[in-house]
Amino acid sequence: MQRLALFDLDNTLIDLxxxxxxxxxxxxxxxxxxxxxxxxxxKLDRNGLNRAGCREDRVSWRRRG
Known part of the structure; x- marks a missing residue:
């Protein structure tokens, strides 16, 4: 039996x-x-952007660097 993993990264499979x-x-x-x-x-969830532990200051820091 094959195993399968589905990842819904853009809310197309499940309305998160x-x-x-x-x-x-x-x-x-x-x-x-x-x-x-x-x-x-x-508001804190920011449409799922914070669900993965992504903090805005980390993202902006990476963009600057």
Whole structure:
């Protein structure tokens, strides 16, 4: 049997933004946080750019160097 790995790097297979938003709502509800907290979490996620641990300052540093 062959093994196969699928990597969805551009949200074409799974809508990760919708999944993250659902998680953010559940997290906020569980921790009794406001809608503003959900908005803040979504803003920090930056459409998935921070999910892989990518920090903007590291990326900009690499571009300059």
């Amino acid at each position: 933004d919708a999944a993250f938003l659902l998680w953010a709502h559940e997290f906020a509800k569980e921790h009794r946080l406001s809608r503003k907290a959900v908005d803040h979490l979504v």
